[in-house]
Amino acid sequence: MKLLKSLIVTSVITISLLVANTVQAAPSNVDAKIQAKMLKLGLVASKIEDAPVKGLKQIYTNRGVFYMSEDTQFFIAGRLFDTDDNMTNLTETALSSLRIDGMKEFKDSMIVFPAKNEKAQITVFTDTTCGYCRKLHAQIDDYNDLGITVNYLAFPRGGLNSRSFEDISAVWCSKDQKQAMTDAKAGSKVAKALCSAPIAGHYNLGQAAGVTGTPAIMFEDGTMILGYKPPSELAQILELN
Template identity: 50%
Template sequence: MNNVKILSIGFIGMLVLTTFVVSVDRAIAGADIETNGVSASTASQSTSVSTDHASNWQQVKNKVRRTLQLNVSSIAESPVPGLLQVMTERGLFYVSSDGRYFVQGRIFNLDADMRNETEAALTSTRLSGLEEFKGTFIEYKADKEKYVVNVFTDITCGYCRKLHEQMSDYNDLGITVRYLAFPRAGLDGQSYKDMVSVWCSENQQKAMNDAKGGAQVPAKSCNAKVAEQYAFGQSIGVNGTPNIILPDGSVIPWLSAS
């Protein structure tokens, strides 16, 4: 039996609208998330970190880089005493404060209705990271824009093509879609070269439409940000497409066939 899941306009539209309302409610409730991706209490602790702690953090960063070949872009106290949260080009991880243990996983707060603390940290990282790519998206703007979603896409991805076929429906709902490049095969495959060509096209929307329709992409070259967008996606945990970032920074991950 073919149980291939299909992205539907009703499903994505409902999630976008629902998540937007929920995010507003959370903001009004005064969620304790600061723009640096940690709680207000953690941020307060971070600002009072002693010189000794700062030196220790640098040692942890150096050890992660030396041992795992991962560059740490930021480091901070995690919600769990004794664990540091480290942001790398491969995502968010945790390291014991003595640099001995490396943890991959998610932290949930049992005293706050199972709040996903890892997701909270990633949410602000996604939003701040998106700001750095302003002007480099391929945008399909709604005439009566109500919401903006950012979508990591690959021109060879079947689900991405299905989503793209419904673009006019999203726009009619007031949803503007901004594409970021995420060539699933990495930076050495033909998909990467084709996506560079799309981003370098004089008419990016037409090039994207043609590519998503299976047409041959005329080769072009320019200083596109395809590699940088791909690296950003990896750093925030994108591992498939389409990966949709909603207005509050939460994510609708890619759907796999079953």
């Protein structure tokens, strides 16, 4: 019976490796129960920790951050705010940590358009067919001139079994990724190619990080804004002026 229980726990941990972050230590009995309950809900728990509210667990999953009572009876999908700390969004704070870890993990697989006199970096979840993604990229020189380095992560809006996945994979698998990105955003066809680019990993990170559309822009501190921002407006947000 002990052996069977150990195999079940090991299987749950193995499944959790599909998302950006993983549980580093063997889960407690409470964590194992929560992982199993989350799987029944169609969610993969990658990290479980005590929530700011006593009796609740904060759960990082492939679809964002959720909360569950330690006995697994109650599940909470929503934002948690601290009313004694200027209504601090504690869920967003948790997501910021997840995003920072994700940016570190996929740093070497980003397509980077660097600023010569860098003042800040942004990491953008992008899709080649998204109109505002194309608008952002058409102004890439303007962002760079303002000192903003643009790092791209892939987020095929159609999912992992879609034409958009194939299209964006072709960009990442091109010998000249930056030119392929520019060509694709201009509407040109990029030749298909096979490689080991972690497009699925980028996409899974985006879903876990709260991306609901493209472009989605992450800052170095892990905060994220959804949608296109013109270069001058983004520079103001980043307090570069």
